[in-house]
Amino acid sequence: MKKSKTNEMISEIINLEAILNLPKGTEHFVSDLHGEFEAFDHILRNGSGSIRDKVMTIFAKKLSQTEINELCFLIYYPEEKIALLQKKQSLSEEWWFNKIEYLITLVRFSSSKYTRSKVRKALPETYAYILEELIYQYDETTNKKAYYAQIIEKIIDLGQAERFVTDLAYLIQRFVIDHLHVIGDIYDRGPHPEKIMDKLKEYHSLDIQLGNHDIIWLGAFSGSKACLANVIRICSRYGNLNILEEAYGIDLSKLREFSQKKYQHNLHFKPKRNPYRNLSTKELVDSMKIQQAIAVIQEKLEAQIILRRPEFQMEHRLCLDKINNLNTIVLQGVSYPLINECFQTVDWAAPFQLTEEETEIMNDLLSAFQQSKKLKDHMTFLMENGSLYLTYNQNLLIHGCVPLNKDGSFKKLTFNGQSYDGKALIDFFEKNLRISFASPEITDDFSTDMIWYLWCGDGSSLFGKHAMKTFERYFLEDKETHLEIKNPYYELRNEPEICNAILKEFGLPAEGSHIINGHTPIKLVNGESPIKSSGKMLVIDGGFSKSYQEVTGIGGYTLLYNSFGMQLAAHKPFSGKQEAILTNSDISTTRQVVDRQVKRLKVKDTNIGQTLASDAQYLHQELRKNNMNEVETTVFRVEK
Known part of the structure; x- marks a missing residue:
């Protein structure tokens, strides 16, 4: 028996060390x-x-x-x-x-x-x-x-x-x-993210670094109604409501009926030209009205998170409460005329409050998202194979950025009294993503709100801008108000010393390593x-x-x-x-x-090679122990 085990170890050592040289x-x-x-x-x-x-x-x-x-x-x-x-x-x-x-x-x-x-x-x-x-x-x-x-x-x-x-x-x-x-970014804009997901599920070996557009789908499934509103709004904006209804079986009938009852023709909300197919007149009108309804709902839901989470420091993104007389808004002390108004469901005494009908619609939509078997299958696959970053074969793979200050230092954020920056910050984001995904029935906890922050927060590694100007792009004509200032990372990543500092933060050597965005x-x-x-x-x-x-x-x-x-x-x-x-x-x-x-x-230069080399080293140690035991046993027999 011992000899058989020894032969097995010898065979495996030869095999592993040969593979290292492929x-x-x-x-x-x-x-x-x-x-x-x-x-x-x-x-x-x-x-x-x-x-x-x-x-x-x-x-x-x-x-x-x-x-x-x-x-x-x-x-x-x-x-x-x-x-x-x-x-x-x-x-x-x-x-x-x-x-x-x-x-x-x-x-x-x-x-x-x-x-x-x-x-x-x-x-x-x-x-x-x-x-x-x-x-x-x-x-x-x-x-x-x-x-x-x-x-x-x-x-x-x-x-x-x-x-x-x-x-x-x-x-x-x-x-x-x-x-x-x-x-990153499997979802949104194009016609068939679900087919991409099906294809990826069949693939023999892969990993996924989650993108900002993936994160709102994960957030929607994990219970974030603000993320859910963003998903529906983007689908309507790009003429892709069929992804929700046909690919994932999401029933939009209540939202469609509500939007037809409450909203009128508003060409600014006409979906962008769909380069994949011609939308019928009914589809165009549906998308136009649904986009208005869900954009207003989104503004309300996002405001509720901002008020609930002062640590996000996003009070400057509250907009509905700054509207005067339905035709002007004061932002940072400047008054702007409003265009494309569609605020008929806003109660100006409580502008961030959903109406009863809007509340019922969002509850139904969240239930439909979480009960869709295909969507659950795809979101589970994303979580099992995805992460916010990956170090693999001396490369750092990350969809967006590592938030930086103007001087190149890592941007520090404080949540619940604890400060995070660099790698620790992104690890914190991912921890909360996984907590929320594990408990989708909880819809307004910190971890679920954090997924929405990843979509549009100033310190998000996925967003990488100071603010998402959805409200301004819809309702203000002044193009300067639409400007979204990028995190310094996007300028500083042109400097080798900054890239070397980021690589070091993630445990990678400067020589031979790359950041892939x-x-x-x-x-x-x-x-x-x-x-x-x-x-x-x-x-x-x-x-x-x-x-x-x-x-x-x-x-x-x-x-x-x-x-x-x-x-x-x-x-x-x-x-x-x-x-x-x-x-x-x-x-x-x-x-x-x-x-x-x-x-x-060669294989020995890769992550897998390191694991195989470690396995071979362990087997060498076990082989030496077996040989020592055999020698001791032989000596004992001779002495006896």
Whole structure:
């Protein structure tokens, strides 16, 4: 028994220390997806161009550009591409044989940095044995050539070629990217955040850094009616009420009926042009009136939090009580004329109080949010896989910012008599997020109010501005009142010494580490660069959402980090899935090397490698103890 255990430890030590010397797997970073499912899905399928790179490496001299394009799209969208080709003509046995051979070659190439055990676990159960034989075919020219050919021919003969090709395509997608990082903002603006969430749930390895738009959905589910009002308002503002009603089954009928009864046509509340579909006249009117109703409810609910939590220091955001005669407001001693007034449900004797009907509507909506099975599933997945920041392989991943003062010191905030700054402040935010999520039935406690603070508070690491000017943008014409001043972080992050101080705060070395942000769209059209602070800071919000693309000038940034270093990928706007498959038109991508490694990175240089090395060290210690015990036992027997 002891000898068997010793042999097991020896075997495991050899295995672990061999793995440490494999090349580091490829990490894929995406950010600010904002419901833009088709573009995100395509980027995920092509690995930000990684699959095309591998196809070109292997087949550039063997296949024409047209054949390479077709092979790439067969890998990206196997079911759709095969169906499209079969509509044109019957696919010959030779076509299937060639494609299977090409795909097996690509599976072998893309899986070469993984252990055989890891590859085996990824194989579809139906073909696991066959695939393992084909992937690890060491004799291609003589003894087994006919054997391998016979396997492929029999797959085709038994009518399994289509399924086999599909499985091979998804294996290539799986092996090209080892781990996915989503740097926040899955929700709002775009049409299908729920499809993104479903896709992420199926992904083999990922983490999520929560964004400000994710946090209001989590807040709404956790019991914050102020967050809930924000979610509904944004959906109505962008013409996306169908996300609530159709994707998540939220009944808006009472809110719709109330808004039609209380509010009139007000073109300022007409939803923004929806770039994904044309809204019907009824949808436009519904969104216009619902947006008015929920904007006023939001103002009241947010004011209640501000009064309830003086430690938030947000009294300057109280607006309804500063309105005079329904047509002017005095803010910071200055009087402004009001526009687009829709205050018919405001009781000027108690302006922050919801009416009975508004109270009933919000209670019903909160209940609908918390009872939606799909929404609960998605929010739970966010909490299980998400965090406000992550240190991973010497990089700090954070959606927004680390709040700073103008002199570069960490901004200090005091809550409940305790002061926090830097890493401790963000840890405090996350602690309260998790407390609130665990008790969604409690709707007005400190932790739930703190989620709303994360959405729009001056010291929030997710918001990063001095104030959210929703009221001013709706009701004041003076553009200067709309200005939201950014935290000094967004200017100071251009300075390497500031980035080094932030990295140190989170336990990372200055040398070889990076801060990776989303949140603030990079305005490439204005000459702004996503690479800041001599490469220490990378901002990868490039405008996945069509709502941002006029500002950014591109269709999104992504980042790849493999054993050779980091590459930033800038993508042109996506034409759409159907057109792409029909014409084999990939997203046009431009790569830029950010950080090239002098020495190729191995697993031992990663977080996982540190864990494996620690496990191996522990086993070495146990092995020495076993050997010592065996020696002592032998000596005892001899003496006896």
